[in-house]
Amino acid sequence: MTTRAGTGAAAVSGWRFGSRVSRVRASHSFGLVMVLIVAAFVFAAVAPDGAWASGLLLLVETFTFAVALWTTGVARQNSKLSLALIVLAAAAALALVVVGGDALTGTVGLLSGLLTVATIGAIVLGVSDQSEVNAQSVTGAICVYLLFGMLFMYLYGVAATLGSGPFFAQGTNGTRSIRLYFSYVTLATLGYGDYTPADGVGRTLAIIEAVFGQLYLVTVVAVLVSRMHVRRRD
Numbered sequence: 001m002t003t004r005a006g007t008g009a010a011a012v013s014g015w016r017f018g019s020r021v022s023r024v025r026a027s028h029s030f031g032l033v034m035v036l037i038v039a040a041f042v043f044a045a046v047a048p049d050g051a052w053a054s055g056l057l058l059l060v061e062t063f064t065f066a067v068a069l070w071t072t073g074v075a076r077q078n079s080k081l082s083l084a085l086i087v088l089a090a091a092a093a094l095a096l097v098v099v100g101g102d103a104l105t106g107t108v109g110l111l112s113g114l115l116t117v118a119t120i121g122a123i124v125l126g127v128s129d130q131s132e133v134n135a136q137s138v139t140g141a142i143c144v145y146l147l148f149g150m151l152f153m154y155l156y157g158v159a160a161t162l163g164s165g166p167f168f169a170q171g172t173n174g175t176r177s178i179r180l181y182f183s184y185v186t187l188a189t190l191g192y193g194d195y196t197p198a199d200g201v202g203r204t205l206a207i208i209e210a211v212f213g214q215l216y217l218v219t220v221v222a223v224l225v226s227r228m229h230v231r232r233r234d
Contacts, residue, residue, distance in 0.1 A: 030139040055093025062089035072126035113154035187213040
């Protein structure tokens with residue numbers, strides 16, 4: 001009896017997993033996730049610093065996470081979890097606009113970063129479900145790379161807001177747009193040198209981002225190319 005029950009549970013689990021993967025491959029696309037990521041990038045680059053902009057970015061990151069969950073088949077379109085996250089994000093954004101303050105600004109930035117991490121995890125799950133290199137896996141891999149640039153922008157913002165001195169050695173915390181620029185320059189390991197972190201926290205974050213940028217391109221992209229080569233040969 002126990003064996004049959006265990007076999008039945010495994011079969012149900014396998015059916016659910018296969019159903020989720022089949023939904024991803026059949027109908028959902030990471031294209032919408034990428035559009036939202038690009039929209040957040042553009043907004044962060046052009047919007048002035050302010051509580052309303054930070055709050056709106058939090059909402060965009062929350063919606064992106066919800067769409068990523070739907071895309072990977074983890075949650076359905078009307079998921080209660082997704083709706084609850086959006087409501088909480090809206091409440092936090094409203095509190096930031098009404099109350100303000102460095103502590104709340106840093107908290108909202110940290111929440112945005114955590115949502116970005118969660119979105120990365122959801123996309124990685126969807127990409128790992130692909131048994132071959134296809135448009136889904138490539139688009140998902142690009143989304144992850146772009147999200148890491150956004151993640152470190154939020155982390156630099158938290159460090160600048162809660163730090164005791166200027167974040168950059170040039171004597172400024174920089175605007176959100178500057179921190180976005182610095183993040184992607186670091187991620188791509190360009191190293192222009194026009195902005196450099198002033199303290200240990202900023203330098204540590206920059207090192208982690210630069211190392212990840214290099215390893216991601218060398219490992220993930222290499223795996224995708226190798227699988228594509230195998231697929232064409234077969």
